[in-house]
Amino acid sequence: MAAIIQAQELRKTYKIGKVDVPALRGVSFEVAEGEFVSVVGPSGSGKSTLFYILGGLTKADGGRVLIGGTDFAQLSDGERTRLRKSKIGFVFQKFNLLPTLSARDNISIARDIAGRKSTPDDDAHFQKITALLGIDKRLDHRPSELSGGEQQRVALARALINRPAIVLADEPTGNLDTKNSDIVLNMLRQSNKEFGQTVLMITHNPEAAAFGDRIIHMRDGEIVPAAKDPQMPYDPAKH
Ligand SMILES: Nc1ncnc2c1ncn2[C@@H]1O[C@H](COP(=O)(O)OP(=O)(O)OP(=O)(O)O)[C@@H](O)[C@H]1O
Numbered sequence: 001m002a003a004i005i006q007a008q009e010l011r012k013t014y015k016i017g018k019v020d021v022p023a024l025r026g027v028s029f030e031v032a033e034g035e036f037v038s039v040v041g042p043s044g045s046g047k048s049t050l051f052y053i054l055g056g057l058t059k060a061d062g063g064r065v066l067i068g069g070t071d072f073a074q075l076s077d078g079e080r081t082r083l084r085k086s087k088i089g090f091v092f093q094k095f096n097l098l099p100t101l102s103a104r105d106n107i108s109i110a111r112d113i114a115g116r117k118s119t120p121d122d123d124a125h126f127q128k129i130t131a132l133l134g135i136d137k138r139l140d141h142r143p144s145e146l147s148g149g150e151q152q153r154v155a156l157a158r159a160l161i162n163r164p165a166i167v168l169a170d171e172p173t174g175n176l177d178t179k180n181s182d183i184v185l186n187m188l189r190q191s192n193k194e195f196g197q198t199v200l201m202i203t204h205n206p207e208a209a210a211f212g213d214r215i216i217h218m219r220d221g222e223i224v225p226a227a228k229d230p231q232m233p234y235d236p237a238k239h
């Protein structure tokens with residue numbers, strides 16, 4: 001299958017005063033359309049930096065990201081934003097919900113922001129994913145009236161509502177208990193298998209990583225072979 005995400009020699013160094021903090025030191029990989037890829041690595045290995053660059057939220061110092069063959073950096077700011085909103089759904093570790101809006105509005109605002117009019121088919125999709133995520137009875141509540149797990153499920157519904165080709169998730173289960181983690185991971189798997197969405201999920205947790213078809217291991221801003229990652233005894237081929 002064609003590559004939907006191509007990362008080519010990505011480099012990023014943060015500058016704190018006079019000190020350079022290298023976060024990515026030349027990261028290259030491809031994700032095929034319809035794949036579910038997990039990215040694991042120790043704290044500080046550059047996973048979130050990679051997430052922000054792949055999603056076009058941060059610029060790399062070097063290298064390229066191609067999404068569906070299109071180079072983000074070649075686009076105008078407006079075109080890049082449009083591509084991001086139509087093609088990519090984001091899930092963040094800290095949910096990033098709008099506190100004054102109900103769960104329902106937090107989800108449907110993603111549709112409004114993408115400039116889409118709601119069709120009956122969209123409404124059916126809304127109902128399907130909110131029911132699958134078990135938040136259909138909580139839609140009139142604001143984030144402060146929801147548990148962390150419910151908030152993350154709302155955030156996931158928001159990411160999926162536009163049926164983006166790509167779902168990027170940075171530690172989506174990092175703040176959740178086992179039950180909520182399972183709901184979120186199963187939904188990601190279902191988005192991948194049933195809805196055909198490409199998923200790239202960053203996680204610390206080997207059991208969560210095993211939900212992916214393939215695991216990319218990062219260390220010190222580079223991709224390393226699985227054998228060099230002592231945190232990962234899991235062989236995805238066996239799961
Ligand atoms: N905004 C920033 N300014 C300066 N340094 C940063 C910034 N963001 C990240 N870094 C540094 O870049 C490196 C990679 O950080 P990054 O957040 O990508 O790691 P991570 O793998 O996501 O870690 P974690 O598992 O803790 O979330 C770290 O050394 C970090 O301290």
Ligand SMILES: [Mg+2]
Binds near residue numbers: 047048049170
């Ligand atoms: Mg991170």
